[in-house]
Amino acid sequence: MFFIGVFGVEEKQKEIGTIKNLSCKNCNKIGARLTLYKTYSFLHIFFLPVFKWNDRYYAVCSGCNSIYEISKEKAIRMEQGDEEAITYWDLRLMDFGNYDNYIKYRCKNCGKEVESQFEYCPYCGTKKD
Structure with missing residues (x-):
């Protein structure tokens, strides 16, 4: 942003x-x-x-x-x-390198949108499944 x-x-x-x-x-x-x-x-x-x-x-x-x-x-x-x-x-x-910045996932713990390159949610610290 x-x-x-x-x-x-x-x-x-x-x-x-x-x-x-x-x-x-x-x-x-x-x-x-x-x-x-x-x-x-x-x-x-x-x-x-x-x-x-x-x-x-x-x-x-x-x-x-x-x-x-x-x-x-x-x-x-x-x-x-x-x-x-x-x-x-x-x-x-x-290719794997092309879509990392576009696709996000929703944290199962806090529900916030997180970029796919993060292994842990930056909002609550929960590990990505």
């Missing part, structure tokens, strides 16, 4: 939903689900968002934690309610 008086720039991650009827390219685990996330940067004035940019979409496998980049067009269609917009061929596996 960056502040200049009453202005600020922040990064945010939002869970869009679960991609149904689609298996992970990496593990093909039965019952594993792919969760779609959106990350973006925004400018706010007095904590009211004014301008948003750098929209990126990712799908995370619950079975093996593989992360796939999803095209903006397909992800927007799913965000608008088209549950079959994303297909198996739309999943582009990302």
